[in-house]
Amino acid sequence: MIKVIVCGALGRMGSCLIKNMLKEKDLELVCGIEKKDHPELREEWNFQISSDLMSVIKRTDCIVEFTNPKATCEHLKVAANNCKPCLIGTTGFTEGQLKEIRNAAKRIPVLLSPNMSVGVNLLFKLVSDAVKVLKGYDIEIIESHHRYKKDAPSGTAKNLADIIKDIKGEKIPVSSIRAGDIVGDHTILFAGGGERIELTHRAHSRDSFAQGTIQAIRFVTEASAGLYNMFDVLFPNIK
Numbered sequence: 723m724i725k726v727i728v729c730g731a732l733g734r735m736g737s738c739l740i741k742n743m744l745k746e747k748d749l750e751l752v753c754g755i756e757k758k759d760h761p762e763l764r765e766e767w768n769f770q771i772s773s774d775l776m777s778v779i780k781r782t783d784c785i786v787e788f789t790n791p792k793a794t795c796e797h798l799k800v801a802a803n804n805c806k807p808c809l810i811g812t813t814g815f816t817e818g819q820l821k822e823i824r825n826a827a828k829r830i831p832v833l834l835s836p837n838m839s840v841g842v843n844l845l846f847k848l849v850s851d852a853v854k855v856l857k858g859y860d861i862e863i864i865e866s867h868h869r870y871k872k873d874a875p876s877g878t879a880k881n882l883a884d885i886i887k888d889i890k891g892e893k894i895p896v897s898s899i900r901a902g903d904i905v906g907d908h909t910i911l912f913a914g915g916g917e918r919i920e921l922t923h924r925a926h927s928r929d930s931f932a933q934g935t936i937q938a939i940r941f942v943t944e945a946s947a948g949l950y951n952m953f954d955v956l957f958p959n960i961k
Contacts, residue, residue: 724748724943727778729755729797730788731771735811735928739786740769742932749939753778755789755797779804784943786935790872791815798826807831807942811838811935813877827949833942835952836877838934842908843952845923849882849910852921853889859914861886866899866907874898878908886910 726743730736731754743749753770755778772778775785775797785801787794787810794812801808810823813836826832837843853861865879875883875896883894906925912918925931934952941955 723750724939725750725752725781725783726786726939727753727755727775727782727784728786728788729775729793730812731769732756733788735788735931736786738928739788739932739935742929742936746936749936752781775800779806782806784809784939786939787812791819795819795822798823798832802826802829805830807945808833809935809938809942810834811836811931813880814873824949828947830947831942831945831950832948833938833945833950833952833955835938836881837906837931838938838952839923839925839930840934840956841923841930842878842925843934843956845908845910845921846881846885846953847957848921850885850889852910852912852919853886856912856914856919859912859919861890861894861913862911863894863896864899864907864909864911865896866901866904868903868905869900871900874900876906876908878906882908882910 726749728736728740731740740751743751751769753772755775756771758773779800785806785808787797789812791812791814794810798808807830823832823834863879863882865876867876875898879896883896886894905927909920909922911920938955
């Protein structure tokens with residue numbers, strides 16, 4: 723049984739993950755971490771909620787982060803000091819914060835991914851292949867999310883842009899839309915003379931992210947110290 727702590731337990735992604743986790747026979751929710759003044763905090767929640775990770779850290783095999791960059795880095799220090807694997811789905815990190823994550827990964831296994839769905843990670847691979855073939859094409863990224871999403875562009879869009887930049891050596895324009903209750907849409911447009919190609923992923927619910935996260939939990943609890951991504955989980959034989 724893998725014992726898990728979910729940080730950001732009452733957020734959109736955290737609550738969806740917990741709902742899916744509770745159906746898995748090999749996973750046990752030890753505790754949800756949330757700030758004391760969270761508007762959704764109610765006595766009738768049927769799992770333990772704490773605002774202090776340190777008080778429950780000894781009881782877990784894995785920490786999952788869906789909070790914010792500052793909180794994630796604070797929790798990561800606790801995880802590293804207690805030799806606990808950490809799975810990070812938080813986005814919006816600065817370069818300094820990413821350095822903190824890389825340093826922590828020298829001590830514990832850390833899996834960092836802006837998006838944990840199987841489909842989106844396959845999209846990362848398809849985009850990489852397309853950029854290598856479609857030389858001379860104009861490329862733009864369009865991403866859409868719900869009106870409450872704080873960061874723009876999304877972490878997934880930034881990752882797509884980085885993949886393309888690493889190959890083309892050029893910064894790629896990203897257009898962000900924040901509207902309604904859109905779970906998450908990402909389109910990469912390749913436009914050439916007389917034709918265009920669009921690669922699109924549309925999330926219908928957060929369950930796809932949660933299912934990928936569950937696979938990642940199983941992976942990171944068995945991993946040695948190091949920094950991993952979802953390719954290591956989903957496509958270990960694809961380079």
